[in-house]
Amino acid sequence: MHQMKCVPFAVVVGLTALAGSASAAPSRGVFGHWLTDDGAGIVEVKRCGASLCGTLVRVLDPKAPAHDINNPDASLRGRPLVGVPIIYGMHPDGDGWKGGRAYDPKAGRSYRASLAVGEKGRLDVTGCILFLCQTKHWTRVAEENGR
Known part of the structure; x- marks a missing residue:
């Protein structure tokens, strides 16, 4: 008898968790301003045509260079860091976004x-590089200028 009471409770907990994950669907949940895991910058994630992209909108690290000096393309090393695409080419896939690139x-x-x-x-x-992957956790920040 005790087991019968636990099963429905487990089902309710499971359904509640599923409902919570549905509210974080990729169509809304990822959009906005995000503080990078190291606290060095804020990236705005938004739609760019049919895909998703993220652009560096603020550099918070006072030691960071003002320009993209580490870019492997020498012609891009003079561009300001603010405005650099950090995430690009992402497409919805289930409960997330995949198929894109992230630039460090x-x-x-x-x-x-x-x-x-x-x-x-x-x-x-x-x-990911080849089969080695690493996940960083970014934190949502308040939207700036009422956006």
């Missing part, structure tokens, strides 16, 4: 990447 201006490297809303509303940004 500190390393001057781009990685295969995916995005998903994670625990506590964080943005999980996963970058």
Whole structure:
């Protein structure tokens, strides 16, 4: 008899968790301003045509260079960091975004990447080289200028 009471409770808990994950669907959950995991910058994630992109809108690290000096393309090293595409080419896939790239201006490297809303509303940004992947957790910040 005790087991019968636990099963429905487990089902309710499971359905509640599923409902919570549905509210974090990729069509809304990832859009907005995000503080990078290292606190060095703020990236605005939005739609760019049929895909998703993220642009560096603010550099918070006072030691960071003003320009994209680590870019492997020498012709891009003089561009300001603010405005640099950090995430691009992402397409919806289930409960996340995949098929795109993430650029790390500190390393001057781009990685295969995916995005998903994670625990506590964080943005999980996963970058991969070959079969090695690492996930960084970005934190949502208040929208600036009423956006």
